[in-house]
Amino acid sequence: MNTLLSIETRNNVLQTMAALLEINRAALISINKKDLNAYKGDDISMFDRLKVDDAKVDEMIAAATHLASQEDPVGVERFSFKHENGMQVYNKTASFGTILIIYESRPDVTVEAAGIAFKSGNKILLKGGKESLNLNLKIVELWHQALEKHNASFDWVEYLQFNRTETQAFLEKPTQKVDLIVPRGGEKLIAFVKEHATCPVIISGRGNNFVYVHTEADVDIAIAIIINGKSKISACNAVDKVLIAKNLPNKKEFINKLISKLREFKIQVMADEIVSKNYNLEQISSNEVWSEEFLDYKIVIGEISSSEAAIKMINNYSGGHSSVIITKNDAIAKIFMENVDNAAVYHNASTRFTDGGQLGLGGELAISTDKLHQRGPIGLQHLVTNKWYVHGNGQVRS
Structure with a gap:
């Protein structure tokens, strides 16, 4: 286990990393072009996540800079207690130790996830996908330059250049201590990690997010939020399903306008039996489609008969990620938000805000749909466990 670096050293490394990303901006974009040209798959969302342009480099720099400015999440006192025998008891946050993140396609994870883990005093093992190998290796090289400049070991950020068989073997019998694994990617990757891992896994779950348009909805807000929800189809916070109240005023006009808007953005519109029949849309093949993340x-x-039915349907089919209710009725919104079993619930706002940066965390390691130990975006302050510090002067228990 690496000795915890001082907060000054951790911050200096992050600031140096931000500077190196800026200096190497053109090289990063050029190397990414090699990865993009080499990608032969037909997964459009993976290709979208793979791309790095100036805006994406800006995001990487901002992530490293912001992390350097945040308070140290390690050693924060959560609880204190003076025992009747004179012992002083504290509970403080502590690093996990070593975190393995297995991810597909997104080279920005190599900056953001490593930065969050490093700032919170953890060693990070990065296992990226082969589709982004060239850029991942370059980013790790920059991490090592930043660490070396401040006399810190390269061990803090390590890249595992494993194929699938080697990854499985490592999960089943790690050649070094691993305290936590975070898979970021599709359902197949998550299932693979859960099946083979021998230490705790935080599930960075699938999306399949719902918007419920209540009878008292502002329909202009509803259309804006649905369209925004499909603005980045590769994101886990994208909208896939829309439930429209059966008794929505001017329902026909609203649905026709929504379909027209979605088609403007080249989105394929499917529907349940009732809506497909009434609006000449492709009918979904089975109810299982309601469970799919697209x-x-x-x-x-x-079409849905009531708020209760909408809540039940979302809890049955959604990925546990994010859902929205569009309504002017605050009481109905409160019931919806309290009873929908998702990591994030919204009233008249887009699911696209389920993101560490947007929700005030400054960045995220992943978005968890698990309930232990953190739900939703996992930020700097969540990438710690805790330990007890007990100070005495010879106390023994009778």
């Missing part, structure tokens, strides 16, 4: 230019519209 990561594609697709959306399903359905």
